[in-house]
Amino acid sequence: MATKLKFVLLSLLGFIFFLVPFTINGESSILISHIVTFVNTQIFDAFILFTVACSWIVLLGTIIFTFYTSKSEYLNSVFKASPLNVFLRIVGSFLYLMVINRWFEQFAIGQAILDGGTGGTMAGDGGLLTTLYITFFVGILALPLLTHFGIVEFMGVLLGPIMEKVFKVPGYSTIDAIASFVGDGTIGIVVTDTQYQRGYYSQREAYIISTSFSIVGIAFAAAVAQELGFGSIFPIFYGSIIIVTLIIAFITARLPLKKFKRTYYENQEPKAADVPEGKSTLKHAYDSALEQAESTKIGEAIVEALKHVISIFVGFLPIIMAVGTFSLILAEYTPIFDIISAPLVYVYDFIGYSTEVARQMAPASLAGFADMYLPALFITDSASEASRFFIGVLAFTQLVFMSETGMILVKTKIGLNFLDILKIFLFRTIISLPLLVLLTNILVAMNIISF
Numbered sequence: 001m002a003t004k005l006k007f008v009l010l011s012l013l014g015f016i017f018f019l020v021p022f023t024i025n026g027e028s029s030i031l032i033s034h035i036v037t038f039v040n041t042q043i044f045d046a047f048i049l050f051t052v053a054c055s056w057i058v059l060l061g062t063i064i065f066t067f068y069t070s071k072s073e074y075l076n077s078v079f080k081a082s083p084l085n086v087f088l089r090i091v092g093s094f095l096y097l098m099v100i101n102r103w104f105e106q107f108a109i110g111q112a113i114l115d116g117g118t119g120g121t122m123a124g125d126g127g128l129l130t131t132l133y134i135t136f137f138v139g140i141l142a143l144p145l146l147t148h149f150g151i152v153e154f155m156g157v158l159l160g161p162i163m164e165k166v167f168k169v170p171g172y173s174t175i176d177a178i179a180s181f182v183g184d185g186t187i188g189i190v191v192t193d194t195q196y197q198r199g200y201y202s203q204r205e206a207y208i209i210s211t212s213f214s215i216v217g218i219a220f221a222a223a224v225a226q227e228l229g230f231g232s233i234f235p236i237f238y239g240s241i242i243i244v245t246l247i248i249a250f251i252t253a254r255l256p257l258k259k260f261k262r263t264y265y266e267n268q269e270p271k272a273a274d275v276p277e278g279k280s281t282l283k284h285a286y287d288s289a290l291e292q293a294e295s296t297k298i299g300e301a302i303v304e305a306l307k308h309v310i311s312i313f314v315g316f317l318p319i320i321m322a323v324g325t326f327s328l329i330l331a332e333y334t335p336i337f338d339i340i341s342a343p344l345v346y347v348y349d350f351i352g353y354s355t356e357v358a359r360q361m362a363p364a365s366l367a368g369f370a371d372m373y374l375p376a377l378f379i380t381d382s383a384s385e386a387s388r389f390f391i392g393v394l395a396f397t398q399l400v401f402m403s404e405t406g407m408i409l410v411k412t413k414i415g416l417n418f419l420d421i422l423k424i425f426l427f428r429t430i431i432s433l434p435l436l437v438l439l440t441n442i443l444v445a446m447n448i449i450s451f
Helices: 002-019 031-042 044-067 073-079 083-101 108-114 128-142 151-167 173-183 185-197 203-210 218-228 231-252 281-295 298-315 317-333 336-340 342-351 355-367 374-379 385-397 405-411 418-445
Strands: 021-024 027-030
Touching: 002 031, 002 128, 002 151, 002 281, 021 031, 027 031, 031 044, 031 128, 044 073, 044 083, 044 128, 044 298, 073 298, 083 108, 083 298, 083 317, 108 317, 128 185, 128 298, 128 317, 151 173, 151 231, 151 281, 173 185, 173 203, 185 203, 185 298, 185 405, 218 231, 218 374, 218 385, 231 385, 231 418, 298 317, 317 336, 317 405, 336 342, 336 355, 342 355, 355 374, 355 385, 374 385, 385 418, 405 418
Parallel strands: none
Antiparallel strands: 021 027
């Protein structure tokens, strides 16, 4: 009975926490989003002090452990890193402290980093890193509710045949996909990486899942839709994101992907979802869930989650700060995006947009590689509704951006590097363009948006 309650109650809590929207103070969102709002509005100053303390610990700890080796293997695993990661951790931690404390604002380089469109976008009030600190801390502590107490096994057995046939991945991935679409793409990536390391996915399957379903969640999509003037047709806006994302996932699953093998992490024993002969699918799903729930101790799951939080605070967030800030400086202060996107002006001209609108759309189409909010900023003043809709949806279907998901994917155990992230971005952009041309023209023909 205790095992059954553990499976049902804890899994139900996980679903409620990550996937069920609640209306609080007039805002309908999932609980993790409400927690982000609460921290930002009620205890923001105290939380910033906490993040500043974390940054100092990472900065000093990384420097110290470059020259020192502890007797504790755990401390070495947290603070020791490759030369590139050491450099990025130190730079990222320093930049975060610099933005929060407004260091060097009397200098030109300081002003460029502290600008609201660069470092100010990454850190401080409303900054991406502020949201990530909260989201990761709360989300990863709650993550075992979804991953450790049986619901993954239950859904995996039930939906396995559909997911395997359509997307060539196990049914377990349903949880990852839903967590991304409804919750947050970064959480989806963390779920996938965790499950890959536990033997639920092969390397190829983990790649397909993390690079096909880990889009930014519905809450952020609603904010972008509002910014671009599509709040009133948000279901159509988000529905378009889902349609294009699923089509690209279908295509991705059928690519050779020679780099990503059908092998399992560190020779983990694969977790099979095959239904034994003589047992119904539902019965096998339930038994598999109970077996997992019984084998997991709540205390051990909490300790594992806390270690994961520390790993991300030390190894992920400073790197996101460093790469994100410099990417935004390039976008804000150099013509690089205008130069590399010049050929797209002719593409959008050919599609039927005016030259003026095409010149806005072209850099917006590639700026998302730095940060997914940049395309909205680039296109928000366009007079063409269709162009705003096109770019707004494209920013989500491109999926990877270096200020967040791109760097998180690189830091997973799945085996992606910067070149892989660039290839994913370009591939998804190329496939998205004709699909969005078709979608926007259908919506224009239905008088839902205007050209």
